Amino acid sequence: MGDIVLSLDRLSKRYGALLANKDVSLDLRKGEIHALIGPNGAGKSTLVKQVAGEIRPDGGSIMFDGQPINSLNTAARARAGLGRTFQVSSLIPEFSVLQNVMLAVQAQQGKTFRLFKRFSNDTELADQASGYIDELDLQGRADVPVSQLSHGERRQLEMATALALKPRALLLDEPLAGIGPAGSQHMTRLLKKLKQQVPILLIEHDMAAVFELADRISVMVYGRIITTGTAQEIKNNQQVQEAYLGQEAS
Amino acid sequence: MRRETWISFAFIVAGLLLVLVAWLGDEPFTITLATKVVILSLAGVGLNLALGHGGLVSLGHAAFFGLGGYAMGILASHAQNYEPLMIGSWAMEGTKSMPLIWLAAMLVAVLFALPIGVLSLRTSGVYFIMITLAFAQMIYYFAISWPAYGGEDGMSIYVRNSFPGLNTLDPIQFFVLCALILAICLILVDRLVKSRFGMALEAARQNPQRVTSLGIDTFRLQLTAFVISAAITGLAGALYADLNRFVSPSMLSWQVSGEIMIFVILGGVARFAGPLAGASVFIALEYFLGGLTEFWQFWLGLLLLVVILFARGGIIGVLAGERRHG
Ligand SMILES: Nc1ncnc2c1ncn2[C@@H]1O[C@H](COP(=O)(O)OP(=O)(O)OP(=O)(O)O)[C@@H](O)[C@H]1O
Ligand SMILES: [Mg+2]
Numbered sequence: 229m230g231d232i233v234l235s236l237d238r239l240s241k242r243y244g245a246l247l248a249n250k251d252v253s254l255d256l257r258k259g260e261i262h263a264l265i266g267p268n269g270a271g272k273s274t275l276v277k278q279v280a281g282e283i284r285p286d287g288g289s290i291m292f293d294g295q296p297i298n299s300l301n302t303a304a305r306a307r308a309g310l311g312r313t314f315q316v317s318s319l320i321p322e323f324s325v326l327q328n329v330m331l332a333v334q335a336q337q338g339k340t341f342r343l344f345k346r347f348s349n350d351t352e353l354a355d356q357a358s359g360y361i362d363e364l365d366l367q368g369r370a371d372v373p374v375s376q377l378s379h380g381e382r383r384q385l386e387m388a389t390a391l392a393l394k395p396r397a398l399l400l401d402e403p404l405a406g407i408g409p410a411g412s413q414h415m416t417r418l419l420k421k422l423k424q425q426v427p428i429l430l431i432e433h434d435m436a437a438v439f440e441l442a443d444r445i446s447v448m449v450y451g452r453i454i455t456t457g458t459a460q461e462i463k464n465n466q467q468v469q470e471a472y473l474g475q476e477a478s
Numbered sequence: 479m480r481r482e483t484w485i486s487f488a489f490i491v492a493g494l495l496l497v498l499v500a501w502l503g504d505e506p507f508t509i510t511l512a513t514k515v516v517i518l519s520l521a522g523v524g525l526n527l528a529l530g531h532g533g534l535v536s537l538g539h540a541a542f543f544g545l546g547g548y549a550m551g552i553l554a555s556h557a558q559n560y561e562p563l564m565i566g567s568w569a570m571e572g573t574k575s576m577p578l579i580w581l582a583a584m585l586v587a588v589l590f591a592l593p594i595g596v597l598s599l600r601t602s603g604v605y606f607i608m609i610t611l612a613f614a615q616m617i618y619y620f621a622i623s624w625p626a627y628g629g630e631d632g633m634s635i636y637v638r639n640s641f642p643g644l645n646t647l648d649p650i651q652f653f654v655l656c657a658l659i660l661a662i663c664l665i666l667v668d669r670l671v672k673s674r675f676g677m678a679l680e681a682a683r684q685n686p687q688r689v690t691s692l693g694i695d696t697f698r699l700q701l702t703a704f705v706i707s708a709a710i711t712g713l714a715g716a717l718y719a720d721l722n723r724f725v726s727p728s729m730l731s732w733q734v735s736g737e738i739m740i741f742v743i744l745g746g747v748a749r750f751a752g753p754l755a756g757a758s759v760f761i762a763l764e765y766f767l768g769g770l771t772e773f774w775q776f777w778l779g780l781l782l783l784v785v786i787l788f789a790r791g792g793i794i795g796v797l798a799g800e801r802r803h804g
Contacts, residue, residue: 303693303694304693306691314687314691318685318691319688320680320681321684322684323684330677331681332692334678335678335692340699342675344669345673346672347674347677348672353674393693
């Protein structure tokens with residue numbers, strides 16, 4: 229299986245008495261969107277944080293691009309090509325859209341420690357950043373400060389910064405949360421386009437979007453993955469119906 | 479922003495005019511007072527980089543200020559007594575040359591800032607404040623109990639150190655020298671905070687999680703800022719000791735850390751001319767109010783309270799009529 233980009237092997241994480249992740253194994257292949265769904269508190273964000281290096285697993289291993297990355301810190305994993313967005317969007321609040329993306333471009337180039345190269349008129353950074361801003365349909369908003377962006381626009385901006393890192397895998401934690409139906413449709417279209425460039429591990433509660441986007445879906449309940457399959461398989465799975473989908477319908 | 483630049487320059491020009499008038503009117507005391515403002519501003523410029531731009535609230539910058547002072551005191555005392563300075567078995571000449579003393583002061587500040595930064599940057603918030611304070615207090619008590627260089631009493635230098643081509647004993651010449659150093663440091667720090675590095679530092683202050691997820695090591699970023707900040711404050715310490723021809727443990731005391739912090743906050747956190755405005759007002763209050771009442775610090779405290787509650791941008795922020803860093 230040479231096309232596996234990211235592979236998690238029996239990851240476990242405990243918060244006191246709570247087993248937030250138990251023996252979670254999962255992989256992400258080139259060219260796919262692998263969705264991770266599950267009820268609130270199932271442990272999805274906990275998994276992403278372990279992959280991104282923000283929390284240490286109690287057990288299990290993470291392979292990225294054929295290399296174990298357990299021992300790398302968060303920044304090193306990002307440099308290795310793991311891009312991510314957060315469930316609660318996380319941006320530089322006093323920066324403009326352009327500045328946020330420029331910072332990501334500069335990080336990707338690994339040239340942050342240029343102490344005297346002026347940032348604001350660095351056309352090399354700005355040109356590249358503008359490309360990502362256009363790609364995420366934020367053109368015309370480049371100079372707007374983050375504090376004045378709509379929720380949906382923040383999501384788009386987070387995605388633009390993630391892309392600017394030229395990631396080789398993306399971890400998206402609920403990119404559609406709270407952006408309204410129009411925003412959701414827009415973002416779904418963007419994700420479809422993005423999938424051509426980079427494989428995505430997608431956490432999402434919006435089932436319509438998940439069924440439309442995902443090549444494979446894993447279902448997490450109480451910290452365990454109970455099944456993995458195609459959209460059709462998941463829709464027809466009895467266990468999933470009970471554990472999750474049924475719950476929503478009722 | 480435009481208005482802030484304008485205000486900053488107006489402020490600097492006003493200060494220079496004041497000194498010019500004092501010089502023409504032959505009032506060396508005023509010039510010396512202005513020199514003190516310039517040197518303390520420089521200490522503030524150093525702290526402003528860490529505190530204002532990096533969000534690293536250090537209550538230990540007196541350590542670097544005092545170490546700079548002691549670097550000057552030790553080198554100059556060995557030079558004036560014609561005793562070599564022994565570092566282990568390695569003998570070094572003392573010196574009365576300012577440029578060499580400045581280099582030594584910055585070097586010493588950097589050597590101390592590195593381990594202090596490495597340890598204190600593991601924490602944040604109130605713990606960072608406390609750890610930086612604790613390190614400074616350790617150095618303070620060490621200086622008090624170290625008899626070789628005056629212990630509690632400190633030590634005096636007979637003649638001010640020298641700078642090639644200048645008579646540093648002439649108040650106006652020493653003032654110009656200090657003002658030039660301040661100008662250079664202001665410009666360097668301004669370039670620094672507007673650089674790629676500075677923007678990343680600023681971003682890390684606002685949202686470290688975001689910066690880390692971009693693959694930038696916020697620890698390295700902040701450590702670099704902390705060390706540069708310490709070097710500048712150390713340089714200020716060497717100049718301050720030279721101004722007074724005296725260095726003592728009081729330069730290392732936590733009150734000094736607090737005062738440097740007051741310059742920054744009073745003048746305007748992360749503002750170009752903030753430390754200048756802060757130090758000027760502080761010294762003016764100390765001098766004029768201090769002449770009238772022993773309780774001038776009460777009025778200083780009141781002013782500080784007003785600034786913190788109603789004008790987070792400090793004096794510069796109020797004059798520039800804008801709010802930032804809320
Ligand atoms: N730092 C923490 N300390 C203790 N418990 C935690 C911590 N973080 C998360 N938890 C708990 O771990 C469980 C899993 O949380 P997690 O955020 O991973 O769920 P999730 O699947 O992302 O949920 P949601 O869909 O609501 O985002 C929850 O019960 C949560 O309360
Ligand atoms: Mg979550």
